[in-house]
Amino acid sequence: MDISPISLVVAATLLVITTAFLRILYVLPFSSPGWNIKHARNELSHMVVVLGSGGHTAEMMSLLRNIDPRRYAHRTYIVSSGDSFSSGKAAEIERNVQSKHVQFFSEPTKAGITHPITGTWELMIVPRARKIHQPLYSTPLSSLWCLIGCLRALYTISRTSTVAPHEYPDVIITNGPATAVMVILAAVILKLFAMAPAHKMKVIYVESWARVKTLSLSGKILLWTGICDTFLVQWESLAKKINGTGSRRQVDWKGFLVE
Amino acid sequence: MCLAIHQLQQFGSTDPFDSINITSDADQLSEEALEAIYLRLLTACDSGSWDTPSKMNKVCLVTTGATAAFPELVKAALRPDSLQAFADNGFTKLIFQCGATFTSFNEMMPIDLKGLNIEAFDFKAAGLNREMRECQAKDGVSKKGLLICHAGAGTILDGMRLGLSLIVVPNETLLDNHQRELAEELEGQGYATHSNTKGLSKAIEKACKKEDRAWVGQNASLAPIVDAVVGYEDDVRARLD
Structure with a gap:
């Protein structure tokens, strides 16, 4: 029997598509709730927080108020280049987080320094997905550049992880700047190509407190793609509107998370 | 003595x-x-005036935010009926953070200030923390004041954290209407008073009469949610037991 090159190509394409589809099903959170691995109480974790633009960063500071730095002993803050406000805020978040667990606290540790109780923290800078007033036609290119930057950033912090060297972070927390979508996309790509195990880099998205009846653009994208492990909104009305009456719960509501 | x-x-x-x-x-x-x-x-x-001397300070901070100009709010607060409402409710001082509107603030100043002290500036690089604290109730110095703000989430949260009475006036000239939704919902749940620029004097009366719902200490925390997602189940269970 003769096999024409066309049918070969078609067969190969089908195979690739099927494999990719199965891989996506396998990796993404909506189909694999069984990926929860258990951590012992005293195990350490590596946490990534994506910061961006004034309002989001101020809210993040409040969201992280009770995070235990003794458990999340390595904390990485990702900011986009040129956002000096958020870079400064990372240190302020650290002051907030560390001060509750250190006796006679005066100053938070500098980035990259390891403290016996509160562990270490660092700042990673990735290129901007879109600059203000950037023409639309060049946005795909700069977004791709940003995505590559995010992939590199995640790879770098996995290598230098003080919790478990060469292991990817345990959790990514964000509340909606454009950079966050890119970081989360990068994390999913790493999982799809088996660079990172599926139980690493769990994604927690918290919609801004200012969003009462509609999601932000980042929120819409992330909900539609279904790549977040936990998608939280802070208003019951918004949760009800999204979840509807269906049995499948898309977003969680646990009350206000900011204070 | x-x-x-x-x-x-x-x-x-x-x-x-x-x-x-x-x-x-x-x-x-x-x-x-x-x-x-x-x-x-x-x-x-x-x-009974021993505990509350009649000349205690009562401060109202009017803030338009840093991003967009909001001259309508500044004008509304300086209208005679608003100033009368401030005076009737015992206010002694108004502070205006008016952003770009500051350049024309002097032209807006009415002649009759109804005995109110008025202070204005465009921006404060250090934020409005000091001004907001001036609106707080302090024993023997000041009564609980008021914060009138555009519907920026950051300002509203700051005000609620300090326990100030709050009037939220969304900037209707902005395209994005999620600020109005926020203001409506906050009023609905009793955390603040929602107003527009026209009805500001009534809102001042209303806000001074009612007691806003307490904000601090009522809220959920993200930390246990993160723990559960990462897989620290023992802790979650221990807390439930």
Whole structure:
């Protein structure tokens, strides 16, 4: 029997598509709730927080108020280049987080320094997905550049992880700047190509407190793609509107998370 | 005695008591003066005004935010009916953070200020923390004041954290209407008073009469949610038990 090159190509394409589809099903959170691995109480974790633009960063500071730095002993803050406000805020978040667990606290540790109780923290800078007033036609290119930057950033912090060297972070927390979508996309790509195990880099998205009846653009994208492990909104009305009456719960509501 | 004299000094300047020359040394006071002090103390205690002297500060901060100009809000707060509402509700001072509108602030200033102190600036690089604290209730110094703000989430949260009465006036000229939704929902749940620029004087009356729902200490925390997602199940279970 003769096999024409066309049918070969078609067969190969089908195979690739099927494999990719199965891989996506396998990796993404909506189909694999069984990926929860258990951590012992005293195990350490590596946490990534994506910061961006004034309002989001101020809210993040409040969201992280009770995070235990003794458990999340390595904390990485990702900011986009040129956002000096958020870079400064990372240190302020650290002051907030560390001060509750250190006796006679005066100053938070500098980035990259390891403290016996509160562990270490660092700042990673990735290129901007879109600059203000950037023409639309060049946005795909700069977004791709940003995505590559995010992939590199995640790879770098996995290598230098003080919790478990060469292991990817345990959790990514964000509340909606454009950079966050890119970081989360990068994390999913790493999982799809088996660079990172599926139980690493769990994604927690918290919609801004200012969003009462509609999601932000980042929120819409992330909900539609279904790549977040936990998608939280802070208003019951918004949760009800999204979840509807269906049995499948898309977003969680646990009350206000900011204070 | 000296303390009592000091307390009395805080009463209004219209008080006839002010005509007595007060010195820090009680021995130098004449008998008439001492008697006057005694009587004044008695009436103050009886009328209950001892705890809340009539001339305590009451401050209102009006803020338009840093991103977009909001001249309508500044104008609305300076309208005669709004100023009357401030005066009627015992306010002593208004602080305006008016952003780009500051350049035309002097033209907006009305002639009759109804006895209110007015302070204005465009931006504060350090934020509005100091101004907001001025609106807080402090024993013997100030009564609980008011924050009138555009519907920026950051400002609203700051105000609620400090326990200030809050009037939220969304900037209707902005395209994004999620700020109005926030203001409506906050009013609906009793955390703030929602107003537009037209109805500001009524909103001032309303906000001063009602007690806003407490914000601090009522809220959920993200930390246990993160723990559960990462897989620290023991902790979650321990907390439930």
